[in-house]
Amino acid sequence: MKQAIDTAADALRALFPPTPLQFSEHLSARYGARIHLKREDLSPVRSYKIRGAFNFFRKILATEGAPSRFVCASAGNHAQGFAFVCRHFGVEGVVFMPVTTPQQKIDKTRAFGGDFITIRLVGDFFDVCYRAARDHAETSGALMVPPFDDPDVIEGQGTVAAEIVAQLPDGETPDLVLMPVGGGGLSAGMTAYLDGVLPPEAFRFCEPLGAPSLRASLEEGRVVTLDSVDNFVDGAAVARIGDLNFEALRRFAAGQVIVVPENAICVTIIHMLNVEGIVLEPAGALAITALDALAPDAVEGKTIVAVVSGGNFDFERLPDVKERAMRHAGLKKYFIVRMAQRPGALKDFLAMLGEEDDIARFEYLKKSARNFGSVLIGIETVRPENFRRLKDAFDAANLTYQDITYNDILSNLVI
Template sequence: MGQFADDVSRIHDLLSKVLKPTPLQHSQYLSDLHQAEIWLKREDLTPVRSYKVRGAYAFIHEALAADPDCPLFVCSSAGNHAQGFAYACRHFGKPGVVFMPLTTPQQKILKTKSFGAPLVDIKLIGDGFDDANKAAMEYCAANNGMMVPPFDHPTIILGQATVGKEILEQTPAGLEWDRLILPVGGGGLSAGITKYFAEEGLKTEFSLVEPENAPSLYKSLEARNRLRLDRVDNFVDGAAVAQIGAENFKQLSKFTPEDVILAPTDGVCSTMIDMLNIEGIVLEPAGALAIDALNRLPMDQVKGKKIVCVVSGGNFDFERLPEVKERALKFSGLKKYYVIQLPQRPGALKDFLSLLGPEDDIARFEYLKKSARNFGSVLLGIETKRPENFQTLHDSFDRSDIRWEDITDNEAIANFVI
């Protein structure tokens, strides 16, 4: 065992006084679906519903051990680190200030208030993590506080690495893992677990999963240099980071772009709905990344293998559920949007309805404008039971006198009219 593994054990002993180990659960559903042996490390079942409490608690404990009179702790977060930070501040009886983006789901804001009351204040600023992080650092410097980073610090990495220690302690006797699938945002979790497994001398393969629209690790590995993305999509808010952590990239730079899976947002939504409907597990988008990756790995890396997916968080705001369901249906090929032109004559609508199949359902029907004397434009949303039904519908459209265009994947038009 190396020094890093020794330090992880020490931090884990500290955490064990306030946190129970999260379960390592076998998933029969996912195992049957992928013809493999799939286990889930349920970090969504910590008191703050994510693994982030591990790093925050470890950091504040070590800071107070060095300076018991530290007057103020500060952090920036898209939500999960904030909750872990608030939980730790309240445990140690120390005041804290959290900076969160204005786009943070309300559920995460309310839970942060609950965990930190009455010691932790919340300030909402900016459109994403990087805006909030800049404001937090400026506030910290002006108020003689101590910044508790969300991922880019050796002690934070040690705290997150305790997930890996628990996985090994919970592994059934005689079972050896072929692969661990780890979500990546700032990289603290993946850096910690991969380094811990390496020091333990394990040959387990790793797959690292990022949101398709926030690929900071992937792009950095491609360039062989830590890059900052010009733009990220904040939908997968728990992993939408413009730049991988410097400390974390030191460890993760040994991987290649081929080791990173980029998960499409709509696919992640489909996985969230699947796990909710079938397994009864509530996941936030970042929490679904590792499970979603099972659908994107080559079959020879999954079939017949023993795999752990780290489920990183379950802080889901159910006000987002309609959008998640909508994205999931489109990704599964069960919902499409069209702009059609109906002739302006009696019976045209009735004729149109006769084109629909028995499994087709109109989810939206909205006149956009009367585009010409003889035609009117309609925004049409159709849901169906099987993706192949849409080809039958398209054939029916073509045989009719309807002019139509599928705008489902036309982002510019869809964002404007839907």
């Protein structure tokens, strides 16, 4: 496959130059390593998905009797890559998206495809949208372009690895390569290209905690369909890894899959935006976040490549991302407090707060109680240890309270 991927990489230059392999001074100093970021967020569609779509179209259009109409189902990066390539080749494409797709993503897809694509909004969930796209393909004769489970798509995604090899400084070989995993097309293509260049133990596969389809499949020794997924990391929230991709990856150990909590990804998004000025989508932050899960001796002094898979971040999500980041970092907590209904009770409570504590939310949950009332209080601080002091003050005052920060049921109901 290596030669085929090299050919695909050469052809891809008709669309855009290689994305940068950027040495990160900041991350290298932080982890005591030499860390390079493969900046797929700087492709024309701000993700690597354009590679697989281009290679699929390039090869199918070179065949005799190739179709002139194509279709895909996607609410994100695959749709944008598909649209860009449709315009490049001058072919007609239909993009099926869920009705719930943010307008920003719809507008970007339309901008990339121009007059060559039609967007159809169908269903509230992706599965409904995908079935509609399949039905359209069968009835119209359009060819379905898969997002990841296809040999030509895998080959196209593998061009990321071809560029990395060419871009590394002379004599430098990575000790670790960290790749985000959704459907598995990127990791299948990259590992195929790097087979024989790097040992199998050099690879780490990064999945969100709410959608560990590769990890579950490697543990079972077969493709596993997850019962449910957390869609927060929308670029990697896949319930079932591709069949072809699993066959390519089944030689790796389940322990090489790093499962990353969604809230930890939020910390990375905020940190990279504030410190490096890099805008990352949740899936794009997966590989960087996974560095925290590695043992120090696996990182220190090593040369590491982390694939930043995309930067299509909807800034309307920023308040939620910041909120989740602060909670994960221990800088924000929510309490339900049983507060006495008497003059001065609120003043007494405020006196318990330290100089670095701030009330971010205050809401009575029960106003009709005669003697005590339940109050939802959100508190932000600048150091996690401040909450230990605050809880000690609550206990000393015999205050009845419950920390609901990590109680998903309660917090989803009242926060």
